[in-house]
Amino acid sequence: MTQTFSDQAECCHGVCKPSSTAMFDNADSPLEFKQDYPSQSEAEQALAWLIEKVRNVESEPCQIESQIQPTEQGVQLHAKFVFCCQAETVLFQLALR
DSSP states (O other): OOOOHHHHHHHTTTTTSOSOSOSOOSTTOEEEEEEEESSHHHHHHHHHHHHHHHHHHOSSOOEEEEEEEEOSSSEEEEEEEEOSSHHHHHHHHHHTO
16 A cells, blocks of 8 residues: 555654744844945945835834945945844845845
């Protein structure tokens, strides 16, 4: 007699089950972004674009810290986004693709 998938899964005795029922543990909810730009205005435009993407994903207000600093080649945008949960961080990363 052939076994169904359910019968085969039952034979695993939990070996194949994840140790936790949660897919995300919220350990990776902050996300840092660093990028160099030729000018201050381009860095500001990039930050505005990133914030727009954040607003489309967040369910609760995302904490955003940013600074634009001069470098030898232009300026560097450094932004940190702290979402309320790791799932929103993943959604934000997907929105950037």
